[in-house]
Amino acid sequence: xxxxxTKTIPRATAKRLPLYLRNLTxxxxxxxxxxxxxxxxxxxxxxxxxxxxDFSYLGELGRSGxxxxxxxxIKVFSELLDSYExxxxxxxxxxxxxxALANNNFRRNQNLTIDCVFDTDPAIVGQTVGxxxxxxxxxxxxxxxxxxxxxxxxxxxSEYAQEAIDIVVHSGITAILNFAPDRVEVPDSVSMRYIxxxxxxxxxxxxxxxxxxxxxxxxx
Amino acid sequence: xxxxxTKTIPRATAKRLPLYLRNLTxxxxxxxxxxxxxxxxxxxxxxxxxxxxDFSYLGELGRSGxxxxxxxxIKVFSELLDSYExxxxxxxxxxxxxxALANNNFRRNQNLTIDCVFDTDPAIVGQTVGxxxxxxxxxxxxxxxxxxxxxxxxxxxSEYAQEAIDIVVHSGITAILNFAPDRVEVPDSVSMRYIxxxxxxxxxxxxxxxxxxxxxxxxx
Numbered sequence: 001x002x003x004x005x006t007k008t009i010p011r012a013t014a015k016r017l018p019l020y021l022r023n024l025t026x027x028x029x030x031x032x033x034x035x036x037x038x039x040x041x042x043x044x045x046x047x048x049x050x051x052x053x054d055f056s057y058l059g060e061l062g063r064s065g066x067x068x069x070x071x072x073x074i075k076v077f078s079e080l081l082d083s084y085e086x087x088x089x090x091x092x093x094x095x096x097x098x099x100a101l102a103n104n105n106f107r108r109n110q111n112l113t114i115d116c117v118f119d120t121d122p123a124i125v126g127q128t129v130g131x132x133x134x135x136x137x138x139x140x141x142x143x144x145x146x147x148x149x150x151x152x153x154x155x156x157x158s159e160y161a162q163e164a165i166d167i168v169v170h171s172g173i174t175a176i177l178n179f180a181p182d183r184v185e186v187p188d189s190v191s192m193r194y195i196x197x198x199x200x201x202x203x204x205x206x207x208x209x210x211x212x213x214x215x216x217x218x219x220x
Numbered sequence: 221x222x223x224x225x226t227k228t229i230p231r232a233t234a235k236r237l238p239l240y241l242r243n244l245t246x247x248x249x250x251x252x253x254x255x256x257x258x259x260x261x262x263x264x265x266x267x268x269x270x271x272x273x274d275f276s277y278l279g280e281l282g283r284s285g286x287x288x289x290x291x292x293x294i295k296v297f298s299e300l301l302d303s304y305e306x307x308x309x310x311x312x313x314x315x316x317x318x319x320a321l322a323n324n325n326f327r328r329n330q331n332l333t334i335d336c337v338f339d340t341d342p343a344i345v346g347q348t349v350g351x352x353x354x355x356x357x358x359x360x361x362x363x364x365x366x367x368x369x370x371x372x373x374x375x376x377x378s379e380y381a382q383e384a385i386d387i388v389v390h391s392g393i394t395a396i397l398n399f400a401p402d403r404v405e406v407p408d409s410v411s412m413r414y415i416x417x418x419x420x421x422x423x424x425x426x427x428x429x430x431x432x433x434x435x436x437x438x439x440x
Binding site for chain 2: 009011012014015017018021022025026029045080081082087089095096097099100101103104106108109112151153155174175176177181183191192193194195196197198199200201202203204205206207208210
């Protein structure tokens with residue numbers, strides 16, 4: 001594991017870690033080894049004082065007036081964000097998007113594995129498609145409890161999302177990545193993250209129209 | 221169009237609009253009609269003073285001590301973010317992800333249309349797949365210039381992304397949504413936005429492990 005207790009990091013700071021990490025990775029790829037909070041602020045749009053405070057929670061990672069070591073920050077933030085535990089994932093909805101996810105299977109990260117896929121379509125349930133046996137949603141709870149799976153990705157369209165997510169939640173899954181942007185109800189014990197591709201595209205177009213050139217990475 | 225000049229909004233403010241909009245939409249769906257900057261700060265993790273300053277650029281949208289009208293803010297932010305122009309889009313890479321995007325085709329927004337799709341795979345080039353004629357990447361420039369398309373979505377894997385994006389950029393496309401997370405080089409005149417699904421999943425798992433319950437929507 002690592003030496004940084006995530007429990008001591010305020011949640012507001014934790015939420016900025018992925019943003020920091022992505023921008024630091026870009027800097028690293030450009031050969032930049034050190035960066036000051038003021039410069040990093042211009043890239044991330046996070047105020048310099050907030051950056052310094054955020055970084056201070058991680059211990060002696062940098063010195064004022066001298067800048068932060070990009071490589072070291074990447075290492076620490078990666079360790080914080082990475083899981084170190086194997087995360088086996090169930091895909092709910094095995095259409096084109098489900099297949100794309102299963103085929104890609106998060107190969108960049110060896111701890112993330114799509115373990116099993118589910119659908120309601122009689123044409124594919126019980127068949128092996130793209131190397132994955134397609135389970136029926138009727139068997140969702142049984143299968144994920146047997147496999148002790150705690151993470152799911154839903155590609156179910158909005159109109160059926162609540163119904164599918166109810167089954168997922170009832171089966172003991174605690175973390176859900178949802179590709180349908182409409183909000184669904186889940187208990188407080190379940191973590192939900194939405195991927196809204198329409199808003200991503202609109203944001204790109206908004207910046208393309210109004211703000212040449214956009215920042216290095218998305219911040220929202 | 222609308223009455224709010226986007227040119228007067230600082231870029232840092234503009235970058236927060238999608239985050240504001242998504243959270244306001246959730247509040248609206250919960251029946252909340254009015255919100256104060258301090259409450260909205262808890263949801264968005266943006267400091268209240270920053271929220272008040274951001275909102276002040278949009279004119280007389282709210283009164284201090286009284287709160288902001290959720291519905292009105294949604295209307296204004298949607299208008300700002302939305303394009304009002306038809307945006308026809310070229311898909312680069314027509315595998316499962318390309319097909320998923322084409323099939324979904326941003327139906328939530330009538331101004332976004334996937335117009336044409338491209339691939340290099342001889343097995344599908346020149347064929348009609350899922351209702352789309354698959355053009356060869358060799359014809360990319362010719363086709364998008366004829367159609368006057370300025371927006372592309374790339375689903376090309378990282379190892380081929382730079383090569384594909386070079387063709388896209390050379391063809392006069394100015395906005396690119398890229399599903400390969402590794403950075404590619406583009407001129408300053410091109411807007412690029414990355415969707416990194418591995419980082420999205422890691423962020424979900426990070427919050428699931430450390431911060432029950434995560435905020436309503438992602439902020440990074």
